[in-house]
Amino acid sequence: MKLVILAVGRGRAVPEQALVRDWLDRLPQGGAVIEVESKLPAGPARTRDEGERLLKQLPATAPLMVCDPHGRDTSSEALATLLQRHRDDGAGTIYFAIGGADGHDRRVLDRAQARIAFGSATWPHMLFRAMLAEQLYRASMILAGHPYHRG
Numbered sequence: 001m002k003l004v005i006l007a008v009g010r011g012r013a014v015p016e017q018a019l020v021r022d023w024l025d026r027l028p029q030g031g032a033v034i035e036v037e038s039k040l041p042a043g044p045a046r047t048r049d050e051g052e053r054l055l056k057q058l059p060a061t062a063p064l065m066v067c068d069p070h071g072r073d074t075s076s077e078a079l080a081t082l083l084q085r086h087r088d089d090g091a092g093t094i095y096f097a098i099g100g101a102d103g104h105d106r107r108v109l110d111r112a113q114a115r116i117a118f119g120s121a122t123w124p125h126m127l128f129r130a131m132l133a134e135q136l137y138r139a140s141m142i143l144a145g146h147p148y149h150r151g
Helices: 015-026 045-057 078-086 106-111 125-144
Strands: 002-008 031-036 064-073 095-100 114-117
Touching: 002 045, 002 125, 015 031, 015 125, 031 045, 031 125, 045 064, 045 106, 064 106, 078 114, 078 125, 095 125
Parallel strands: 002 031, 002 095, 064 095, 064 114
Antiparallel strands: none
């Protein structure tokens, strides 16, 4: 099962970008980042545009998890269980959406099967991408019984 990060904004040549690529490249089933960007000024219209662009990248029946600071705080084990459930239901790809500075459009939130959070702190966008990629790898290793996760 492939794991895809849908991210608002363009990645830059920063160390965090290399971390994202490194963690996703380690996934035995494959991983990718799809970036979308809006040229609209900040505000509700931009958030709607970002949401439309995210949803256009998403196959109609594919599972979507949104990263949302108001979502459920999700442990590595819980993320592994989430992946396992969708894998066992036959999902070929699971998508994880990271919104822009103003969060996700309501349509993206409504389309999601789950809203996940990694604590209540605010993280820089590129660092959060790296953290999500590492957690996707960790969850995959938990499911594989690999000793990477010792939690």
